[in-house]
Amino acid sequence: MTLPWTLAHLVTLLASPILVVGVINRTKARWAGRKGPPLVQTFHDLVRLTRKRPVYSGTTTAVFWVAPYVMLATAAVAGLIVPMLGVGSPLSFRYDFVFFAYLWGLGRMALMLGALDTGSAFEGMGASREATFSALVEPAMFLSLGTLGSMAGASSFSQMLTFHGADPAVVVVRVGCTIAMTVLLQVESARMPVDDPTTHLELTMVHEVMILDHSGPDLAAMEYGAGLKLATGSALLASLINPFGAGSPRLLVAAAHLALMLLIAVLVGTTESTIARLRLSAVPRYLLAALFGAVLALLASIWRTGGAL
Amino acid sequence: MGMNLLAVAGLLLLLGAVASLVAPRNSTRMGFALASQVAATALVLSAALPVIAWGTAIEATYRWSYPIDALRTRLDPLGAFFLAWSLPMTLLGAVYAVGYLAPYLQKGRNAGAHFALLNMVSLSFIIVYTAENALIFLFGWEIAAVAAWLLVIWDYRNQKVRFAGFNYLVSTHVGMFVLVAAFMILHSQTASMDFSAFAPFLSRPGTLRNVVFVLLVTAFGFKSAFFPFHTWLPRAHAAAPAHVSALMSGVIHKAGLFALLRFTLMLGTPEPWMGWFLLAFSGLSTLLGVLYTATQRDLKRLLGYSSTENVGIAGLGFGVGYLGLAWHRPGLALVGFTGGALHVLNHAFFKCLLFYAAGAVYRATHTVDLERLGGLARKMPRTAVAFLVGAVAISALPPLNGFVSEFLIYSGLLSAEAPSGEERILLVAAAALLSFVGATSALSMVRAFGLAFLGTPRAPEVHPSGDAPPSMAWPMGLHLAGTVVLGLFPAAGLWLVSPVARLLVDAPAARGPEALLAPLRTGNALLLGAVALLLLATLGARRAARRHVTWGCGYSAPTPRMQYTGTSFSSQFVQVFEAFVLELRREKLPEGPFPEAESHVHTHHADAVERRMFESLGNGEDLVRGVAHRIPEEPRFAFAAGLISLVVILALLASHAGGAP
Numbered sequence: 001m002t003l004p005w006t007l008a009h010l011v012t013l014l015a016s017p018i019l020v021v022g023v024i025n026r027t028k029a030r031w032a033g034r035k036g037p038p039l040v041q042t043f044h045d046l047v048r049l050t051r052k053r054p055v056y057s058g059t060t061t062a063v064f065w066v067a068p069y070v071m072l073a074t075a076a077v078a079g080l081i082v083p084m085l086g087v088g089s090p091l092s093f094r095y096d097f098v099f100f101a102y103l104w105g106l107g108r109m110a111l112m113l114g115a116l117d118t119g120s121a122f123e124g125m126g127a128s129r130e131a132t133f134s135a136l137v138e139p140a141m142f143l144s145l146g147t148l149g150s151m152a153g154a155s156s157f158s159q160m161l162t163f164h165g166a167d168p169a170v171v172v173v174r175v176g177c178t179i180a181m182t183v184l185l186q187v188e189s190a191r192m193p194v195d196d197p198t199t200h201l202e203l204t205m206v207h208e209v210m211i212l213d214h215s216g217p218d219l220a221a222m223e224y225g226a227g228l229k230l231a232t233g234s235a236l237l238a239s240l241i242n243p244f245g246a247g248s249p250r251l252l253v254a255a256a257h258l259a260l261m262l263l264i265a266v267l268v269g270t271t272e273s274t275i276a277r278l279r280l281s282a283v284p285r286y287l288l289a290a291l292f293g294a295v296l297a298l299l300a301s302i303w304r305t306g307g308a309l
Numbered sequence: 310m311g312m313n314l315l316a317v318a319g320l321l322l323l324l325g326a327v328a329s330l331v332a333p334r335n336s337t338r339m340g341f342a343l344a345s346q347v348a349a350t351a352l353v354l355s356a357a358l359p360v361i362a363w364g365t366a367i368e369a370t371y372r373w374s375y376p377i378d379a380l381r382t383r384l385d386p387l388g389a390f391f392l393a394w395s396l397p398m399t400l401l402g403a404v405y406a407v408g409y410l411a412p413y414l415q416k417g418r419n420a421g422a423h424f425a426l427l428n429m430v431s432l433s434f435i436i437v438y439t440a441e442n443a444l445i446f447l448f449g450w451e452i453a454a455v456a457a458w459l460l461v462i463w464d465y466r467n468q469k470v471r472f473a474g475f476n477y478l479v480s481t482h483v484g485m486f487v488l489v490a491a492f493m494i495l496h497s498q499t500a501s502m503d504f505s506a507f508a509p510f511l512s513r514p515g516t517l518r519n520v521v522f523v524l525l526v527t528a529f530g531f532k533s534a535f536f537p538f539h540t541w542l543p544r545a546h547a548a549a550p551a552h553v554s555a556l557m558s559g560v561i562h563k564a565g566l567f568a569l570l571r572f573t574l575m576l577g578t579p580e581p582w583m584g585w586f587l588l589a590f591s592g593l594s595t596l597l598g599v600l601y602t603a604t605q606r607d608l609k610r611l612l613g614y615s616s617t618e619n620v621g622i623a624g625l626g627f628g629v630g631y632l633g634l635a636w637h638r639p640g641l642a643l644v645g646f647t648g649g650a651l652h653v654l655n656h657a658f659f660k661c662l663l664f665y666a667a668g669a670v671y672r673a674t675h676t677v678d679l680e681r682l683g684g685l686a687r688k689m690p691r692t693a694v695a696f697l698v699g700a701v702a703i704s705a706l707p708p709l710n711g712f713v714s715e716f717l718i719y720s721g722l723l724s725a726e727a728p729s730g731e732e733r734i735l736l737v738a739a740a741a742l743l744s745f746v747g748a749t750s751a752l753s754m755v756r757a758f759g760l761a762f763l764g765t766p767r768a769p770e771v772h773p774s775g776d777a778p779p780s781m782a783w784p785m786g787l788h789l790a791g792t793v794v795l796g797l798f799p800a801a802g803l804w805l806v807s808p809v810a811r812l813l814v815d816a817p818a819a820r821g822p823e824a825l826l827a828p829l830r831t832g833n834a835l836l837l838g839a840v841a842l843l844l845l846a847t848l849g850a851r852r853a854a855r856r857h858v859t860w861g862c863g864y865s866a867p868t869p870r871m872q873y874t875g876t877s878f879s880s881q882f883v884q885v886f887e888a889f890v891l892e893l894r895r896e897k898l899p900e901g902p903f904p905e906a907e908s909h910v911h912t913h914h915a916d917a918v919e920r921r922m923f924e925s926l927g928n929g930e931d932l933v934r935g936v937a938h939r940i941p942e943e944p945r946f947a948f949a950a951g952l953i954s955l956v957v958i959l960a961l962l963a964s965h966a967g968g969a970p
Contacts (some may be wrong), residue, residue, distance in 0.1 A: 050850075052850075053850065053853045053854060053855060054850055054851060054853075054854045054855075055854065055855045055856075055857050056854050056855070056856055056857070057856075057857060057858055057859040057860075058856050058857070058858060058859075059684070059764060059765055059858075059859050060859075061686045061687060061693075061763065063686070063697075063763060065851060066840075066844065069840055069843035069844050069847070070840055072839075072843060073836055073839035073840040073843060074836065076839055077832060077835050077836045077839060080835070081832075091828075091831065091832060091835070093828035094720065094825060094828075095716065095719060095720045095723060095825070096828070098716055098719045098720070098723075099707065099716070099829065099832055101744065102705065102706055102707055102712055102716075102747070103707060103832075103836070105704070105706050105747065105748065105751055106701070106706040106707060108751070109701065109704065109706060109751050109754075109755055112755045112759070113697075113755060113758065113759055113763065116755070116759030116760070116763045116764060116873070117759075117763040117764065118764070118859045118860075119683075119684070119763070119764030119765045119859055119867075119869070119872050120859045120860065120861060120867075120872070121871050121872055121873050122861075122862070123873075124759075124764075124872060124873020124877070124878060125873060125877075127755065127759070127873075127878070128756075128873065128877065128878045128879070128880075128881060128882075129881060131748075131751065131752035131755060131756075131878075131882070132752065132881045132882040132885070134748050134751075135745060135748035135749045135751075135752055135882065136885065138744045138745055138747070138748040139741040139742065139744050139745040140741075141744065142737075142740050142741040142743075142744040143737060143738065143740075143741040146722075146723050146737035146740050146741065147734070147737055149723060149725070150723070150725045150733050150734075150737060153725055155720075155723065155724070155725075212860050213859055213860050216850055216854075217847045217850045218847075221843065221847075280881070281884075284881075284884075284885050294741070298734055298737065298738070301730065301734065302730050302731060302734055
């Protein structure tokens, strides 16, 4: 990637968490008949948090205050791998999506350990749910990305996501991948119908309950890290559904990509305004949808290769 | 010359073992054993490292009595790779044992036999990793098996420990019978017990070669505790002293994987089905191994099951290597074998680290029951750091070493080099399986670390007596350093492993694994830099932090019993996988609105597959016994049975006479 594009990638990466969350909140406000906060409200919130003094529970150890920054750092580095503008990424190498998935895994582990460090039953509950759901959704991610990669004959995110073909099988594979990635986005960034980011009833939450005890700059790091994951996840989805592929002019691809990211944010907000959270016991079944999407992609790729390539 | 160094090392180990058996005091016994181990390790490294560096094998033949006559030994890069870390790690285990066994020794236990056995374990490595003859190989194999059994039953006065030891002894010998059967077939075909004579037979496709392959994989599966031959493993690991568990899981049972690679060398070009067989076998091991880690209460049992998982991961790498060889894709084979072998090494580092940390927990608290531990990080910070690093590494998370080897295995599974679409899809499915295993392993490790080291102590009667003493902390520290170094500088691990992969794969120009791993450096550097920067930037805020209690929704009298337990942590996960994880429940629930009687609930997760396996075996036995009972009562049955066996024998004789000229 050239320097201007890298800079644009970094700017998008740093700004999009705030804007995506802003658009989602604005959409939800509109559905509820309110005007809603300014689009950059999250930014003000984060600044306010960084000025505050953190409060640590007497039970906690160093794990508790290191965890938020590990989570933020993994989300940021993972954001360098995903094509945030749909045209490539600054950190791109073969099988970088494996590194991407395991970076998110490290962030998740930090988050869960930070939660368990408080000794609170609520946070243990959240950590247990997070661990279970992520274990269930992880195979769908590898199945769908592996299929897409083997179909595109590519092994890095930016190559496989920008791969387009006129073949109907390619379209089916992309649809399957989109289903899987949508569910992944909902799990990883704690969105409806898997998790509810607004409730404050601890018994029902997954992500929010794990950060109950974090405060000040630590909480800001957690919030911003979660925002980064949401933004990179939407960028992934946007690249998958972007109709302009590697052949089109880059500016056009990037513009379509950003528009699609905003559209995804609006859709997330709409979903959250119109659908209720699933019962926890029903979530594993919902996660099967991701696996279904991935298997669909897999079957389509067999159909295309016709058994022999 | 090099071989003589190994022979001297072996003799020194034997002398050390004898000296530690006859020496008068425990300190001199341990001194003799440790000194001989240090000397042997130095000698072995001076012989093995040149072999790895230059990739040239050394060999020597010694005269021996009948039936072996010539004792042929050979150290190639494969054996040298295994020797180069097996002996130093055994030495570290022996150092750890000094601290771990101290309370027993103060009570007057004789340490001689235990340390002599640790010497014998090292000796068995020298024999097995250099043997060029099946009988010598079996000899070393048996020394390792018996020594490991005797090491496991250190606490032999406990009936459970004796049972676990006996279980191990039987299983390992069942595996050995299978191995002997394979060797007998090979001997019958080649009229020799030399590996060099086996090679021409094994490299020719044929039914017997296939039979031998399956037998060998089964035997090595027993040794390395692949599913379904893992049943001895959780028991033995829970019963053995921590350093013995560490050595068994990390080092001794890697001999099974070594032997697999040794015979792979003789196979020449394997057939594709062998690769698929290995992939399926390993995939099953890694899947079921990890499912059982998610529910264990006993920390050491949990780590034991995770051995089954990790040998499975290494096996996936080897399966990819087999497929690469079979399809004549040297790049794929190179990545597969390198990834698998590197995972063997990485697993040795982090698994020993985890077991040593678990041993330190046991030493301090006299329990490894997760439901009774908690908050140990404050009392035992060194052990907590060691366990945390091991946990991150075993969950294959960057930037530690577990990720490096799994990344290579992923790149093999996801590479588009398979000849047909279906095959490619199967490999992608195996990658998805591996990702599930990784995420579940993270769940188990978060659970283990979180319950034991974080939060508040769960049981009031458990008082940690302090952190690990230096003799236990040093081995932990060195393993921790290895785990970190191999993660941050994968080139170090590749230096050891690539001669092995080059031996297996004829790919002169391919720089596959190095090129694949190089970009990870950038990623890891960015990650560590970002974490360091963020922590520095928020230093001031943390200085000004206030201390308070954990938020409990306004409830101000929380007790340690209100924390999340291990069972509850994994309960939702278990619900999804009910079929594999059997919950055994013993309960007495409170009755009525004002219960007076004591009530309790006790849950325990059993290995459902193992249970069903033995149940169906038991049913078969009952069936046979039922029929056998009726035979003497019913003359017609006896007559029919006799007639059938006569016909079968005659038919066999006839077919043999007709088939073989």
